[in-house]
Every structure is written in structure tokens, then in C-alpha cells.
Amino acid sequence: MNTRRRKIVLWSVAVYDRMLSLYPRAHQRDYRAQMLQTFSDLICDTIQKRGVRALPAVWIAMLVDTGSNVWTEHVAERSANMGSLKLWWNNKKSAELLDPFWGGFFFGIVFCAMTASGIILISLGATDSIEAWLGLGLIVGAIAGIIAQILQKPAYDKQLAQKLS
Amino acid sequence: MPKTCAPEELLPLTPAVFHILLALTDCEQHGYAIMNEVLKQTDGRFRMGPGTLYGSIKRMIAIRLIEEADERPAPDLDDERRRYYRLTPFGRKVAAAESRRLAKLLSVARGKGLTRPSFA
16 A cells, blocks of 8 residues: 555544544443444555545445434433433533534534545545535535524523423 | 343344344454445445444344354454454344244245346
8 A cells, every 4th residue: 555545544544533532432432443443444445446536435425324323322322321311401501411402513513524524535636526516515514504503502592491490 | 131032022123233143144253344244245235334333233232132252263363453243142043033034025025926027
């Protein structure tokens, strides 16, 4: 593997490692190292067999995989912790942490990270113009998502206050 | 729950869980090998990401369909960070029960002529 390809692998693994921080802590503790190892194997294999041009497709699949599974794992963890959550809910400050606003904000950040990785891949010459449009679409989607969540924040606050009163 | 529940109670399995069980039927494998085996089983149509794979593995370990293998098949040739997984006897029963369920469905589809090439 030449230096450029090695750099792309290292960069991809570093970005994916950051994305794994979005998973619940317990899941990270048990599976982060293995997921990173598997992703690294996948990237190396893809580059060796199909070249750097195949990476955008792998990244898109990883973004979809991460987006859906981060959500699933958080929901599963919350369901598992439902007993302690009821006690936690009585504490107003803690309850604010459960605000759906943060869920939306969190996904906005995920999409921004995805877009940034797409743009860096394009700048590395790993793709052609269709991915540039895709990246642009993701940016617009991410900004729209964040704005929508910010606009909904007062309504969530109101609901939360009613629930707690 | 896992020890007392009958295999049929877990059916139908999700595609990811069933493919992982099939991938582990013959031998113990690590995560990336499972991903490749699933890809091979499905002629490249079912590509699992690490998120789906390890999320499924976590739930499968919790209900004792699979377990982490203590020994590595080839420790000298392999990265020590990799963990290997294998099917439990209960997992094998569940895989067999799901296979029977799918076979029954397939026979119904055959009976209705849906497997004829003209429907493809």
C-alpha cells in the first residue's frame, strides 16, 4: 500500500473512531475496539480490491449504518434503564438532558461530520462530481435539521415543564 | 428467559441475526469474517456495517444464541484484538427452527407456483 493510500486508511479510521463516540458508553466500552478493527479491515480490503474510488460508497454505507444503529442503541439502552430513568426523571435538571432537542442536535452533528468526511474524500480525489452533489445535499439537510430542532426547542421546553409540574 | 424459552418463541429472526447464525454454523469467526461470510451467502446483496453487526452480536450474546470463543483458531497468524464468536447449542436450535419455518414458507410459495422462472 502506497503512502497516499495509507494516509486515506488512517484518516478514515480516525474519522470512524470519532463517529463511534456517538454510541452509548456501555456499547462503546464493549464493542468500540472491535468495531474499529472491523472497519479498518473493511477499508484496507476495499482499497486493495477495488481502489480508492470505491471508498465513497463504503462511507455512505457506514454513515447510514452508524446513523441508524446509534439511534437503536440509545433507545435500547434507555429501555433497559427505564427503572432508574423514572427516578432520574424526578430531577428537573437531569430531565432536561433527556430533551428530544438534544436528539435532533446530535443527528445534525452526525450529518455534518458525514458531509465533512465526504468533502475531504472529494478533495483527496477519491470521487467524482456526483458525490460533491451528495455532500451538498447532506450539508443542506444537516442545516435544515438543526434549524428545525432549534425552532422546536420552546415547544419541547413547554411540554417538559408541564410534565414536571 | 434465554435458558427456558423455546427456540420457536424467538421466531421470526431478523435477517441480520439469521445470517450471523448461518455464518457461524460451521466454525467460529471474528467480526470482519462474519461480514464477508454474509456477503458471500447473499451474493453481495446483504452488506452489514459494523454497527449492525455488533448491535446484533450484543443482543445475540444477551439471549445466548452465540458466545465469545475462549480460544483463537490461529493465534500466531491473527491480530490479538480480534474476538471470535461461536454458536451455542441453543443458537443452533434457533437457526434450525428458523430454517424449518422458512422452508415451510417456501413450500407454500412453491405450491402457489411463485418460484417458477416466469415470476422472476
